[in-house]
Structure formats: structure tokens, C-alpha cells
Amino acid sequence: MEFLSDIASLINSTLRISTPLVFAAMAGIFAERSGVIDFSLEGKMLMAAFVAAVGSYYLGNPWLGLLLAIIVCVCLSMLHGFASVTHKGDQVVSCVAINILIIGLTTALAAAWFGQAGLTPTLNEDQRFLEIHLPFADALRDIPVIGTLYSDILSGHYVFVYLAYLSVPLVFWVVFKTSFGLRLRAVGENPSAVDTAGINVFTMRYKALAINGVLIAFAGAHLSTAVNANFFREMSAGRGYLALAAMIFGKWHPKTALIACLLFGFTDALQIRLQGVELPAIGEIPVQLIQALPYILTVVLLAGFVGKAIAPNAIGQPYIKER
């Protein structure tokens, strides 16, 4: 049963590692479906991690930390909207600005406030999220297959893991089954037609960005108040970009984006296990190559070996209302 429990723990860590990617990809879907490019997922995730950690350190409650992170991320999304929707600035430049600003600001403020090089204080059990053990997990563990599935894979995750996978059908429903979602997609495909129908393009894009801010805050809080007990410098480590790649690979669709996120999560989980392992015929793989695997995978997937992705038609273009 050694093999089975290995597989179980691999799946378990895949689910955990994919969580921030899933939130970020869902956040990306809202922004990009409305026609606004969002490379700033990376920066917002980092900011959320910082704010959640600092917030719950001072307020003593991780939920309050999460709430603060949501507020700050929505503000950052609004800033992106202010620059690229209202003032028609370049959307990519706005994102790059936000990302660099946040990398600097979070580390600088952590150093100024806590005196440690880009670290926030370690959170105690009351200040962070703990793993949730589903009912009867211990009792059922010894039942073959079902026990493993329930106790080792489904049980024992942080609340964010469950929320992330619940958010996928929710996002699907909102984007594809509601009139809000129809308008959202229309704004991203053909804003002038939507405008003719009497819907405000700018308001729609701001609404999409607000939802985007809420979702990305969960990803950051997961990093700093659940899997880790503090914030550290550049802790998002490119996850925002990976999620964006997953979203593009998933053709701006929640279900396929989820699969891509799980693929990234699985590569990362595998990467951790492969370190130091001797493979038959090849020998030990250099640890740097293994660590670079998720990034290489991103490039390979984006190169479209599985078919070319078609972006929303009006993406990246500021909407200019005719006078």
C-alpha cells in the first residue's frame, strides 16, 4: 500500500498547491472576459498575502485579515481600471507598474514595520487558518480506497482549498448562465454593440475588476495565513503569471482553466518529490532543472501545442465612446 499512499499524498499536495492558481485564474477570467488584460494578478496576490498576514497579526483573526486583503485588492483593481479603462492608458504598462510597485512596497513596509528583511511576524494558531478535518475522517481511514480517498485526499485541507474548487462552478454559472455574465462577455467581445444596447461599458469593466480583486485576495491569503504562517519577500513566486497562462491555455473558460491549474499544481507537487531522487538510467536530475519545470511547462503550454487560444475580441483595447 506504500504506492497508494504515495499517490494519495501527491494528489493531496496537488490540490493544495493548485489552490492559489485556481483563484487567480478565476479572477483573470473576469477581467479578461470583460476586455481588460490582467498581468497584475501576480502583484495583487503578493499584496493580498502581505495585507492578510499583517491584518491578522494586528487584529488577531485571519478572517479580518482576509477582509482587509479583499478591500486592498479591490482598490488595486480599481487603480488598474482607473488607469486603463477611464484614462485609456496602456493595460500592460499599468499591470507592470502595479507588479513592480507591490514587490517593492510589501518588502519595504515589512522591513520598516517589523525590522526583519521582508518578513512579517509568525502568526500563532488563532491568527491563521488551520486545516479542516472532515467528520469521521479518522474513523474511516482504515477502509481501503474509500478511506484513503476521504481521509487522505478530501479531508485535512485549509478552507481556501474547498473554496477554490467551489468557486469554479460558481464562476461558470455567473459567466455563462446569468445575464450579468452575458453582458460581461459581450463587453469583452464587442463593446460598441453593448454600448448601443444601453449598457455602460465602463461600469461593466469596473464591476468585473471588482470581482477580480475579491477572488485574487483569497489566493494571497491562502499563501500567507494558511499554508505559511507569515509573509515573506516575493512569496507569490510567479504564481500570478502561471495562473494567467493556465487561463489562456484553458481558453478563458473556468473548467478548462481548472484543469490547466491542476496540471501546474501537479508539476509543482511532483517537482518537490523529484528533488534528490535517483532516476533509473538518467541519474539524479539537477535540482535547478526540476525547480524550473513549472516555468518551462508554462512556455510549452502557451506555445499552443494543444491548439491555439483565441482571446476575447476586444481585449487590451480601451473603449472610446464616440462623441
Add this chain to the structure above:
Amino acid sequence: MSNIVVDKSKVPWWVSNVIVPLVNLTLALLVSGLFVFIAGENPIEAVKLIIYGSFGYIQGFAYTLYYTTNFIFTGLAFAVAFHCRLFNIGGEGQAYIGGLGVFLVAINLSFLPVPIVWLLAIFGAFLFGAAWAYIPAYLQSKRGSHVVITTIMFNFIASSLMIFLLVDVIRDTNQMAPHTVKLPEEIWLPSFEAFSGILGIKIRYSPLNLTFLLAIASLFFVWFLVWKTKWGYEMRAVGHNTQAAIYAGISPHKNIIIAMCISGGLAGLLGVNEILGVSHKIQAGFPAGYGFTGIAVALMGRNHPIGILPAAFLFGILYQGGSEVTFEMPNITRYMFVAVQGLIILFSGALENLFRPQIESFFVRRLNREVNA
């Protein structure tokens, strides 16, 4: 929403190219001051320290120019690609790999006479940087993978690759730290001390070296290439309107590849300054964020060499003066200046139209009044 309509042809060039960028820069610096205040230090004292650190003494000024050298390269790198509407944010990785190019050429050809080995090393830096930019360029052009994501990924991959090489392949085995052996002293680029005697000043040490002149030459090179050659015209045409360019018989693929390779090559030249000029060996992580700063430099300089020179100098001041600040003010770390870069990109890039209509119409009205009076 501003509803001011300004007749662009009536706006004097110095309003849109000097006044507006200066207003945007001022806004960015004001917000930066706010951040310094939030971090618990006095912004005005910080400004004084920055000015003293970068101009106050000759060695400080030499450091300012040394940083300026790096920013000219990375700023030009971003600007060249930007004229083809490509966001090359992989300057960091291209510079890293460019450093490998300098080192490999210099260490293997160190027996050659001095100016020749320098030229070959410069060529090596350019070639390696260009090669690292080629793959994202190819993927953008042929497969439509967004160049922002691929260049960022190539930064991560470059970092892993270089750490692997530094740890397992080209490490100086007499040392614990992951860096290479030093290049032989005969082929080091002469530093500023060597010239300081001629100028009648005496300084102990400065990282400023001959690469500064290479950076100035690069400014001319880019200006000539982008605005005075047929290729530069084609590239800007592709960037401005790809469909129209295709209709005019210009190949977007060819231009995307060339623009990215020149961009990557320019970023690679940072390796000349760092390795042939200053540290004489490859150290882990030597590009130290210069690649990213290049984005801010280029956007502030409006992607033109004439603008990039003062912008690079300004960032030189911020870096050198900033290290003075981090010395004197315990609450400020060098990351505060990363945040300042972000603000400068925000205000001079994304929000460049924030007050532009108001400012332009203000000047147009004033000039009209003068004409009528």
C-alpha cells in the same frame, strides 16, 4: 472623465514631451514621499540624502554614472522592443545570459590583444542576450504566446540555468560561494580611477568604467537604427498597425524577431559593465533588478534615446542616493526604491494621460491669447 478636446497640432512639442512628463514624475515622487513617511522616516531628509549621496562627493558621482550605464542598456532594450509594440520584460534574464556570453568569450580568448578581446566579449554579450530573446520572439510571432508571460518565464528559467551552471559547471572550485573564477587582470576594462589622474582628481575606487562610453554609443546606435534606417521604419510600422504593415509588404514575423533580438542584445550588454568592467566574474543574481528598472527608464524617457539618457541618469541618482538613504535611515530598504520605480511606471506610463488634456489645453489657450494680444 475629462471631456477636454485639444487640437494636437497646436500643442507645442515641449509641452507634451517635457512639461507633461515632468508633472507625471513629480506626482510619482510625491506619492513616493508619502510611502517614505508611512515607513516612518522624513521624506525631505531622504531627498537631501539622495542628493548628497549622488552628487556630494566625486566617488558618489562616479557610482551614479555607473548605475546610469546599466539603466541606459536596459532602458534602450525595453524601448527598442516597444517600438514594435512588444513588451520585453525579460531584460533581467537576457542580461543574466548576456553576462555568461561576456565571461565565456573573455575567459577563452584572453590570450588575444586587448581591444580585440573587448570587442569580441561585447559581441558575445549581445549575441547571448539576443539568443535568449529569440525564443520568446519566435513563440510570439508564430504561436501567439504572449511575450510578457514568456519573457517573465524566461527570467525564471535563466535564473535556474545560471544557478545550475554556477554551482555545477563553471564554479570557482576553490570557493564555497557560487561564482566563477576572476578574469585575468590584463583584459579588465579600465575603470574611472585610471582616467581620474588625467583629470587631476584622485579617488580610491569606483565601479565606473569604459562601458559608460559604450552605453553612450548605444544611444546613438538605437537612434540611428530606429529612426534613420529602413528596418527601423518597418519595425515601427509593424508596431503601429500590423495590418497596414502587411499590406505594405512588411513581414511582421521578421520584424518581431529582429526587434526582440536587438532588445535582448542591448540588455545583454549590461553584462559587459558588470563582468568585464566591475566584478570580473559571474556572481549569482548579478542583474539585481536592473532589467526591470529599464522598463521605468524607457517609459519615463518616452522610449526615445534623448529621453532615456536623462531618465537613466535620474535612476542612477535614485540608486546611488538611495544606498546613502538606506545607510542613514534604518526604516528604508532598497525595496523602497523598487516601489518608487513602480510609481514612476504608473504615472509616466499607464497614467500618462491623467492631466495631459488639462495641461495641453492650458498652454494652447495661453499661447492663443499671446498671439491675439
